[in-house]
Amino acid sequence: MGAVYTSISDGRPLRHALTPSEREALLAAYYRSHHVALTDAVATASRHGRCLVVDCHSCPSHLLPYELDQRPERPDICVGTDPIHTPAELADEVIEGFRLNGYTVAVNRPLCRCVRSGEVLPP
Template sequence: MSLERDFCQVPPFEIIAPSEQRIPFVFSSPHSGRYYPQSFLESSRLNGLSIRFSEDCYVDELFASVVRLGAPLLKANFPRAFIDVNREPYELDPCMFEETLPPYANSHSVRVAGGLGTIPRLVGEGQLIYPGRIPLAEAMYRIESLYKPYHQALSDLLRATRDKFGYAVMIDCHSMPGHVRPGEVSDRPDFIIGDRFGQSCSSGLTRAVIQLLADQGYVVAHNRPYAGGFITEHYGRPLNAIHALQIEINRSLYMNEQTLFKLPGFDALCNDLYQFLSDVTALPDDIFVSTAMAAE
């Protein structure tokens, strides 16, 4: 169990950044990783396609234009099925492991119960990843070697951004299955914007993002069923001048969810996102700084 074993061909994650950061935004794509270590594939009961069904396919590509706009993009190369960094560090399912979990593990969260803990038990529509239990040491290796360095990189980016600009905005980038129906909109949502029910960022940012997407003709839902995961909740501290917002894109807009092939509309969506992101990153400072000043 080592990075040399599992990630000898590609780094586990990357920061794609402009030569100089020009805007107070940081983008994170924690679930778009598509490099599956051979040892992981050999330990799974799933084939090479089925194991990818919880992957946020191509989300890193959809948001790649942020680098041209002057913001860094932190993207995972390790897959979500291997380790999910949008969870607490030790959300672990005791049924998955050969040994007893340490007392500090959170084994009772809703996400663990659903098979989607830090070390996922399931992918896609309830498909088991492993044929049996796995060593607890394997989970600890992934947490220490992948989870913690990813979060350290994200934390460093946000701290440096706030130090340089006075505030930081983190956009956490995700995709969702095409069948999602939140109930608050009559049509299938193209995007769901999550701000932890107003806790993780300024309300002005949320309103602006929803309106900009709606102006492009997209159906947009807010917080249901995706209000933002651990990353949005953990880093979103608007009173400390760090805002976090989650964006979920409907996969049926740009890919075949069974074959994982891109649809002909992929490039058009990229173009729309570039315009949307250009507008978002050009929002006036007072949308963000007024929230932090209110706490002083």
């Protein structure tokens, strides 16, 4: 859906079409300021030699029209990874922790951009 939503989950418009300056104002106020704060927090924590950022989200139990991934299997939790910052063994530990607590887990699916397989893992 992008950094600035323009439609609701069924595709209807959320608001009027934004001008480039309106879009930039929203990005500056919310998106970029959030990332500056996150970058600063990681830099502060990294002074201790390491920092762990866990990127995960829950998923709606039913398919939404805007989702590119229309497979019917819906995980309870999606863990986001990337090939540069996420050691495979760390991702495996996070996934196993959720599974041991009875959750179904997917990696980079369905609301994330796929970096590696988005296989749904059973609990």
